Amino acid sequence: MLLQRSIASRLAVSPPRICHQCLNTLSRLKSLNKRCLSTTFPPANSITLEGVGAWRKPHYYFMANRFLVTRGQNSEVTVIVGDKDIATALPPHRRQRKQTQTAVANTIIPPDASSLLSSSSAASSSTLHRSALAYLSLSKPRLTALIVLTTMASYALFPVDPLLSSPAAPTLSALTLVYLTAGTALASSSANALNMAYEPKFDAQMSRTRNRPLVRGLLSTRQAVTFAGLTGMVGVAALHIGVNPTVAALGALNIFLYAGVYTPMKRLSVANTWAGAIVGGIPPLMGWAAASGATALDGTMTELLGHPGGWLLAALLFAWQFPHFNALSWTIREEYKRAGYQMMAWKYPAMNARVALRYSLLFFPICFGLWWVGVTDVGFLVDSSVVNAWVVREAWRFYRKGGEGGRARGLFWASVWHLPLLLVLAMAHKAGMWQGFYERVIGIGREEDEFDEEEDEVEGIAEAGVMSAAPVAKVWELRDRH
Numbered sequence: 001m002l003l004q005r006s007i008a009s010r011l012a013v014s015p016p017r018i019c020h021q022c023l024n025t026l027s028r029l030k031s032l033n034k035r036c037l038s039t040t041f042p043p044a045n046s047i048t049l050e051g052v053g054a055w056r057k058p059h060y061y062f063m064a065n066r067f068l069v070t071r072g073q074n075s076e077v078t079v080i081v082g083d084k085d086i087a088t089a090l091p092p093h094r095r096q097r098k099q100t101q102t103a104v105a106n107t108i109i110p111p112d113a114s115s116l117l118s119s120s121s122a123a124s125s126s127t128l129h130r131s132a133l134a135y136l137s138l139s140k141p142r143l144t145a146l147i148v149l150t151t152m153a154s155y156a157l158f159p160v161d162p163l164l165s166s167p168a169a170p171t172l173s174a175l176t177l178v179y180l181t182a183g184t185a186l187a188s189s190s191a192n193a194l195n196m197a198y199e200p201k202f203d204a205q206m207s208r209t210r211n212r213p214l215v216r217g218l219l220s221t222r223q224a225v226t227f228a229g230l231t232g233m234v235g236v237a238a239l240h241i242g243v244n245p246t247v248a249a250l251g252a253l254n255i256f257l258y259a260g261v262y263t264p265m266k267r268l269s270v271a272n273t274w275a276g277a278i279v280g281g282i283p284p285l286m287g288w289a290a291a292s293g294a295t296a297l298d299g300t301m302t303e304l305l306g307h308p309g310g311w312l313l314a315a316l317l318f319a320w321q322f323p324h325f326n327a328l329s330w331t332i333r334e335e336y337k338r339a340g341y342q343m344m345a346w347k348y349p350a351m352n353a354r355v356a357l358r359y360s361l362l363f364f365p366i367c368f369g370l371w372w373v374g375v376t377d378v379g380f381l382v383d384s385s386v387v388n389a390w391v392v393r394e395a396w397r398f399y400r401k402g403g404e405g406g407r408a409r410g411l412f413w414a415s416v417w418h419l420p421l422l423l424v425l426a427m428a429h430k431a432g433m434w435q436g437f438y439e440r441v442i443g444i445g446r447e448e449d450e451f452d453e454e455e456d457e458v459e460g461i462a463e464a465g466v467m468s469a470a471p472v473a474k475v476w477e478l479r480d481r482h
Contacts, residue, residue, distance in 0.1 A: 134218040138196055138227055139189035146419070147188045147283045148181055153423040154287030154313050155180060157375055159431055160295070173294060179242025180290045184283060186235025187251040191279075193228035194259035197221050202267075205339040208332060228259075239286075244293040246301045247286045254282045270344045273355075277321035284313035309375040316366045316422070322359035323395050324415035326352050330398075330408040353399040356411065360395035363388040363422075370426065380429035384422060391418045 155177060196203070196214055200221070203209035213219045232255055240248035258279045265272040288310030289301075296303050305311070326344065329336060330352060333345035344352035367384040370376045394411040401407040 130218075134213045135227055137213050138193040138219070138224055139185075139231075140192040143192060144185055144188040147280075148185050149420065149423065150313075150317055151184045151283040151287040151290075152177065152181060153427060154284040154310065155291045156287075156427050157309065157313065157430055158288055158291030159307075159309065159374055160291075176243055176290060176294065179238050180247065180287065183235045183237075183239035183243065183248075183251060184286060186231045186238065187255055188235075190228045190232030190235060191255045191258040193224050193231065194255070195263045197224040197228065198259070198263050202339045202341070206332065206335040208335075243290045244299060244304070246289045246293070246299070246304050249301075250282055250286045250289065254279055254286075257282075266341050266343075268342060270342050270347055272342065273322065273325060273344065276325070277318045280321045281314040281318035284317055285310050288313065308373045309370065312366055312369045312373065312375070316363070317419075319359040319362040319366065320415065320419050323356040323391060323398075323411055324419075326356040327398060327408045327411035327415065331412070349402060353402055357392075357395040357399040360388075360392045363391065367422075374431050376426050376429045377431050377433075380426060383425045383429065387418055387421050387425070390414055 196212060200212070200214040203212050204215045209215070214221060214224060232252075236248050236252050236255075239251050257275065262272055262275045262279055265275055285305060288307070289304040292304045292307065292310075293299060329343045329345040330349075333343065333349075336343045337346040344355065364385065367388065368381060371378060371381055391411070391414050394407070394414040398407045398411045
């Protein structure tokens with residue numbers, strides 16, 4: 001009774017002001033007599049926010065509470081909405097989901113490494129350190145590291161015949177790998193420096209690139225071109241001397257395609273994305289040609305690139321460019337538009353999402369092909385399918401939602417992790433890598449090894465002339481039974 005009188009006295013003031021949560025709590029008090037199902041009201045039918053947040057009670061709401069009947073049929077209760085207005089009227093789980101989606105949508109893709117190095121260079125007090133960071137930023141370190149990674153992975157995945165390799169004299173040379181890594185990094189730095197030298201005034205119009213060294217005036221165009229020329233010549237020479245002429249030709253071709261075809265094409269046609277994808281598919285061919293050169297007879301390009309494994313790795317990198325770049329370009333599509341770059345993200349948004357999804361689906365047959373041609377074992381099919389399904393799911397969401405609600409950023413970060421994971425899994429499942437382990441654990445191949453040892457022993461004894469003709473004939477008879 002005291003609780004009822006207290007509530008009644010507080011509601012005597014017209015209109016009472018209580019918050020939404022207290023209103024729900026009040027309707028569910030166990031001490032209220034004659035409680036029935038009519039006191040439970042669904043939020044969709046009871047809460048109507050109009051204007052300043054006034055809510056008119058349903059006609060059945062107070063009927064189960066005798067001490068509130070005197071309020072009359074036309075009484076109203078003012079709901080205090082709070083700072084977040086309508087958002088606080090949502091159920092907690094929906095409110096939390098909305099906050100998470102808003103946080104993801106507002107996440108900004110971080111600037112590239114060149115912009116970060118330019119900031120560090122401008123803040124440095126040492127002239128030598130400032131110049132070194134400025135020139136390093138010309139190479140786009142993150143992109144160069146990714147290119148080197150794909151080249152090294154392709155080199156490591158080359159299937160070597162056990163008859164041609166041994167622990168004492170391995171076919172894949174560490175010195176060749178050093179030349180390949182250094183030459184590829186220098187060639188990539190040359191192409192990236194030429195790219196920056198060509199478009200500083202356009203980079204100044206975009207948030208991700210306006211902090212690059214040429215835009216900020218840390219280096220001149222002449223210095224960038226000189227740096228590109230030196231790194232290009234040294235890189236191609238290292239590939240030619242330390243690896244083979246085919247790899248050097250592929251490195252020089254990639255510099256030309258990136259700086260001479262892809263860069264100017266960005267202002268002409270949306271086909272520039274396909275040109276850039278070709279550039280991304282060449283480094284795996286370089287690593288494959290470098291590895292196959294150790295066992296080649298003639299060393300021609302046809303012989304070095306005759307195995308389908310290298311082309312499948314190139315196809316993997318070619319297909320990966322589309323979900324990665326299409327998602328990235330969608331987040332800054334308005335900046336691309338203002339700068340005059342012809343990108344699918346703002347010219348053909350539906351096509352942009354559709355292409356990303358199509359090329360994401362190609363990961364499955366490409367990974368199947370790597371197992372089919374003997375580059376990886378069957379376990380790679382299982383592991384790669386999980387990673388590929390993750391990217392396809394994000395690409396499907398990107399296709400359905402058009403990038404809204406953080407879908408573009410979800411696909412972008414999925415693609416960032418997808419490629420390194422896939423290459424690491426492929427190297428972990430390289431064909432023949434676990435064969436010796438399985439033989440020791442399961443026992444496969446022991447009988448064959450014992451038979452080979454017995455045959456070698458018999459032949460050695462027979463050649464030494466220690467045994468007579470009859471025992472030798474008997475031993476060979478026993479061998480034939482096996």
